[in-house]
Amino acid sequence: MTTLPGTRRLLTTWAMLMGLTLVSMVSALLDADDWRALPLWSAGLVVAATGFKAQRLLMVYLNLRAATPAWKGTFVGLVILTLVLIGAGYLVARLTG
Amino acid sequence: MNERTLPNPGWGPLSALPGNPLMWVLILSEMLVFSAFFALYAAERVAATALFDASQRELDPLMGGLNTLVLLTSGLCVALAVEAVSAGRIRRTRQWLGASMGLGVLFGVIKGTEYAGKFAAGITPETNAFFGFYYGLTAFHFAHVLFGLALLALVTWRTSTENVETAAAFWHMVDLIWILLYPLLYLLR
Numbered sequence: 470m471t472t473l474p475g476t477r478r479l480l481t482t483w484a485m486l487m488g489l490t491l492v493s494m495v496s497a498l499l500d501a502d503d504w505r506a507l508p509l510w511s512a513g514l515v516v517a518a519t520g521f522k523a524q525r526l527l528m529v530y531l532n533l534r535a536a537t538p539a540w541k542g543t544f545v546g547l548v549i550l551t552l553v554l555i556g557a558g559y560l561v562a563r564l565t566g
Numbered sequence: 567m568n569e570r571t572l573p574n575p576g577w578g579p580l581s582a583l584p585g586n587p588l589m590w591v592l593i594l595s596e597m598l599v600f601s602a603f604f605a606l607y608a609a610e611r612v613a614a615t616a617l618f619d620a621s622q623r624e625l626d627p628l629m630g631g632l633n634t635l636v637l638l639t640s641g642l643c644v645a646l647a648v649e650a651v652s653a654g655r656i657r658r659t660r661q662w663l664g665a666s667m668g669l670g671v672l673f674g675v676i677k678g679t680e681y682a683g684k685f686a687a688g689i690t691p692e693t694n695a696f697f698g699f700y701y702g703l704t705a706f707h708f709a710h711v712l713f714g715l716a717l718l719a720l721v722t723w724r725t726s727t728e729n730v731e732t733a734a735a736f737w738h739m740v741d742l743i744w745i746l747l748y749p750l751l752y753l754l755r
Contacts, residue, residue, distance in 0.1 A: 473649055483642040487635060494631045497753040504623045504755070512754055519749050523742060530645050530738045531593075535573060537582040540590075547594070551601045551746055558608020559754045566615025 474529050482529040489518045506563065516556045523548040586728070589735040593742075596710075600703075600743050604750060607699050614695060621696035622755050624689060626680065630752035633676050634744060640669035641741040644718070644734045651730045659730060663722045666737065670715045677708055700751055707747060710740045 474482070496514040497507060507515070527544050528534045534541070572581040580587035611618045647662035684690075684697075691701040717733040 473652055474645070476646065476649055479642060479645050479649070483638065486638045490631060490634045490638065493749060493753060494627065497627060497749075497755070506619070507753075507755055515749050515753050519745060522745050526641070526738060526742050526745065530641050530741065531735060532584045535584040540582055544594070544597075547597050547601070548746075551597070551604060554601060554605045554608055555746070555750050555754070558605070558611055562608075562611045562615040562618070565612065566619070 472535060474532060474534075478529060482525050485525060486522050489522045493518045509560075509563070512556075512559060512563075516552055520548060520552050523552075585735050586732040589732055589739075593735065593739045596739055596743065600746065603699075603703055603706075604746070607703070607750065610695050610699065617694055618696045619755060621694055621700075622751075624684070624687070625700070625752050626683075627752040629676060629680050630748050633673050634748050636669050636673050636676065637741050637744050640666045640673070641738055643669065644737045648727075648730055648734045651725060651727050656725050659725055660722050663718055663725075663730070667715055667718050667722070670711060670718070670737075673711060674708070674715075677704065677711075703747060703751065707740070707743055710743065714740045 493515045496511045496518065498505075498511065524545055527548070528541070533544060573584045574581045574587050577583075577587045580590065583590045643662045643666035647659045647666065650656075650659040650662055681701075689697055691698050714733070714737045717736055721729040721733040
């Protein structure tokens with residue numbers, strides 16, 4: 470049995486995840502009446518918020534903070550790789566489309 | 567960390583992972599599978615940017631965002647269930663698991679409403695490549711939600727620390743995949 474995050478840390482993380490989701494939604498200009506491509510800063514903010522959410526979920530909800538740095542690096546590295554794939558695909562489509 | 571202080575002594579390289587080590591193998595493999603699909607999506611998007619842009623307009627990012635909030639809250643409930651079962655509070659554990667399942671069902675209702683709206687508008691997986699990915703990825707994820715709900719129901723019945731921890735890890739993986747899926751399909755346009 471490993472040390473669990475504790476109720477306080479879980480609630481703080483949940484509030485952070487909800488906030489970051491709202492930031493992503495606003496960054497993607499969901500309130501815009503007309504559909505248009507996102508400015509690059511906005512797309513960057515969406516990707517960054519997603520990465521931070523995934524990191525928090527791994528470390529706190531999944532309690533990966535109790536693991537060794539090698540395992541933490543493996544999972545966070547995979548999330549970063551996935552986000553690079555998503556971001557690169559988006560960027561190339563935006564710049565060449 | 568020496569061998570005796572590891573969360574799972576005797577599991578070799580997996581010893582240092584908290585909870586059920588095999589669940590981490592599953593999480594790693596699921597992340598790799600979804601990442602491969604995301605890479606395919608990215609490549610297709612580059613090849614047909616105008617089609618993907620036009621199709622993405624048909625999705626409702628608010629529904630996707632609402633589902634993200636629902637799933638993350640469900641994840642909190644399941645994490646609180648793990649805290650409760652570790653403290654030996656079985657009744658409270660079941661209450662948190664029940665709340666988590668309720669929110670999981672709500673996720674399914676929202677997703678079902680979204681699918682129904684698309685089908686009513688004549689949008690199917692065969693409509694074009696974008697909707698092939700949309701239905702394929704979200705339905706594959708939804709299959710994980712259904713399996714996760716079954717697991718949570720099972721551990722609500724057979725409540726033990728190990729069982730709840732294992733089901734919770736699966737449910738958090740479902741959360742994690744959705745967190746990555748949401749911006750890809752709904753937000754990045």
